[in-house]
Amino acid sequence: MRMTSKNSILEQYIAKTPGSQRLYRRAIEIFPGGVTHDTRYLQPHPLYIERAGGARKWDVDGNEYVDYIGGHGALLLGHNHPVVIEAVREQLAKGTHFGAAHELEVRWGEQIQKMVPCAQKVRFTGSGTESTLLAIRLARAFTGKKKIARFTGHFHGWHDQVAFGVSSHFDGSVPAGILPEVAASALVCPPNDLPMLSQLLDEHDDVAAVILEPTGATFGLVPLADGFLAKVRQLTTRKNVLLIFDEVITGFRVSPGGAQQRYGVTPDLATLAKIIAGGFPGGAVAGRADVMDVMTLRDDRDWNLRHRVPHQGTFNANPITAAAGLATLKLVAETDAIEQANRAAELLRDRLNDVIREVGSSWLAYGEFSGFHLFTNPQQRTVRLADIYAGAVPAEELKGGTPPALIHELRCGLILGGVDIFPWPGGVVSSVHREEDIETTARALKACLQLLG
Numbered sequence: 379m380r381m382t383s384k385n386s387i388l389e390q391y392i393a394k395t396p397g398s399q400r401l402y403r404r405a406i407e408i409f410p411g412g413v414t415h416d417t418r419y420l421q422p423h424p425l426y427i428e429r430a431g432g433a434r435k436w437d438v439d440g441n442e443y444v445d446y447i448g449g450h451g452a453l454l455l456g457h458n459h460p461v462v463i464e465a466v467r468e469q470l471a472k473g474t475h476f477g478a479a480h481e482l483e484v485r486w487g488e489q490i491q492k493m494v495p496c497a498q499k500v501r502f503t504g505s506g507t508e509s510t511l512l513a514i515r516l517a518r519a520f521t522g523k524k525k526i527a528r529f530t531g532h533f534h535g536w537h538d539q540v541a542f543g544v545s546s547h548f549d550g551s552v553p554a555g556i557l558p559e560v561a562a563s564a565l566v567c568p569p570n571d572l573p574m575l576s577q578l579l580d581e582h583d584d585v586a587a588v589i590l591e592p593t594g595a596t597f598g599l600v601p602l603a604d605g606f607l608a609k610v611r612q613l614t615t616r617k618n619v620l621l622i623f624d625e626v627i628t629g630f631r632v633s634p635g636g637a638q639q640r641y642g643v644t645p646d647l648a649t650l651a652k653i654i655a656g657g658f659p660g661g662a663v664a665g666r667a668d669v670m671d672v673m674t675l676r677d678d679r680d681w682n683l684r685h686r687v688p689h690q691g692t693f694n695a696n697p698i699t700a701a702a703g704l705a706t707l708k709l710v711a712e713t714d715a716i717e718q719a720n721r722a723a724e725l726l727r728d729r730l731n732d733v734i735r736e737v738g739s740s741w742l743a744y745g746e747f748s749g750f751h752l753f754t755n756p757q758q759r760t761v762r763l764a765d766i767y768a769g770a771v772p773a774e775e776l777k778g779g780t781p782p783a784l785i786h787e788l789r790c791g792l793i794l795g796g797v798d799i800f801p802w803p804g805g806v807v808s809s810v811h812r813e814e815d816i817e818t819t820a821r822a823l824k825a826c827l828q829l830l831g
C-alpha cells in the first residue's frame with residue numbers, strides 16, 4: 379500500500395526525533411497541551427532542543443537544524459554572539475539582580491535614546507506584552523480617553539485588550555477569560571483601511587491611541603500599503619489621538635532606529651522587546667517625555683493618586699538583561715548586522731521561490747528586511763509577488779489561511795531536511811545565516827514540497 383504524504387512525513391519525523399517524543403510524553407503530564415508557549419505546539423510532538431550556536435541548533439537526538447525561530451525573533455545576531463555572551467559573563471560575576479538602580483541600566487537607556495527617534499524617555503519592562511500593556515495604559519492616562527484602535531491580525535502580545543482579532547475572534551466575540559467590556563474598549567480595524575480608521579475615530583471621540591505593527595501584521599506577513607504609516611500619523615495628529623508603533627519585532631531589525639527611522643514617521647510611543655534585550659527577558663516603552671512622565675512621582679499626593687500610572691516589575695532592567703541588551707544594541711548601531719541579515723533573507727526568499735517554481739508549486743516566498751513568509755495559496759490563485767505587496771491577496775489568506783494540518787506537515791517536513799521555522803509559516807533570519815544555511819533550507823523545502831505532492 380502506498381503511504382500518503384502525511385504518513386510519510388509524520389512517520390519519518392517520529393523516527394528522527396524519538397528523544398523529543400519521550401520528553402513530550404512527560405511534558406503533557408505537566409503542561410497544558412504539553413507546551414510552554416502556543417507557538418511551540420507541534421503535532422505529533424514538538425522538537426526538544428539541547429543547544430544552539432550561530433544560525434544552528436541541535437535537538438536531544440543530536441539532529442542539527444538551521445534555525446529561523448531565532449529566540450522568537452530576539453536573536454538578530456544569532457545564538458551566543460561572543461560579544462553578548464562576554465558581556466553577560468562579566469555581569470554574572472558581579473551579580474544578577476541588585477534590586478536597585480545601576481549604571482548599566484542608564485547606559486542601556488541612553489543607547490536607546492540615541493538610536494530610536496521617538497525615545498525622549500524610556501521605561502524598561504519584562505516583555506513585549508508588558509510593553510504594549512504599559513503603552514496603552516499610559517495613553518489612556520495621558521489623554522483621559524478610554525478606547526484604543528488597532529488592526530486585525532496585528533499582534534501585540536497576549537493581554538486582554540489585544541488578545542482577539544489577531545488570529546481568531548474576528549467577529550467581535552470575546553475569547554474565554556476576557557471581560558466583554560474590556561474587549562469593547564478596543565476597536566479593531568481591517569489592515570490598510572484608512573477610511574475605516576478615520577470613520578472609527580469620527581464615531582468614537584474617546585480613543586486614546588492607535589497601535590499598530592509598522593511593517594504590517596507579523597513582521598509583514600500582511601504587508602502595509604506604501605505610505606500608510608504617514609497617513610495614519612497625519613490622521614491621528616489631526617484627531618488628537620496618540621500613535622503607538624509596536625516595534626517589538628521591527629525595532630532593531632528594520633533599521634537601528636526601528637521602522638520609525640526607516641520610514642521617517644515618528645510615533646508618540648514605541649513598544650520594544652526581543653532584540654533590545656539581547657536574547658534575555660525584557661522590553662521597554664519609549665516615547666514623548668510628556669506622555670512618559672505620567673509615570674513620574676510628583677510632590678503632589680492628589681495628582682499621584684488621580685493621574686499617575688504606577689509601574690513595577692521585578693525584572694525591569696535587571697543587570698543581566700541590561701548587559702546583553704546594551705552589548706546587542708551597540709553591535710546593531712555600530713556594525714552592518716541588520717544589512718547582513720537583510721541580505722541573507724533576500725537570498726533565502728529568492729532561493730525558496732526557485733525551488734517552488736522547480737517543483738511546479740503555487741506557493742510563494744515573500745517578505746521584507748530579515749523576515750520570510752510562505753504563502754501556501756489556499757485558494758490556488760494565480761498570484762505574483764507584486765500582488766501580495768499591492769494588497770491584492772486577502773489578509774485572511776496571508777495570515778491564518780494555511781490549514782493547521784498542513785502547517786504541522788510543513789514544519790515536520792522541513793525538520794526532516796534540517797530546518798526549523800515558525801508556524802505562521804515563515805521565520806526570521808540572523809546576521810550569521812550563510813549561503814550554506816540557505817542552500818540547506820532550499821533543499822529541505824524542495825524535498826518537503828515533493829513529499830506533500
Ligand SMILES: Cc1ncc(COP(=O)(O)O)c(C=O)c1O
Pocket residue numbers: 450505506507508510533534535536591624625626627651652661
Ligand atoms: C509585534 C509584537 N508585539 C508584542 C509581542 C509580545 O512580546 P512578548 O512575547 O515578549 O510578550 C510580540 C511577540 O512576538 C510581537 O511580535
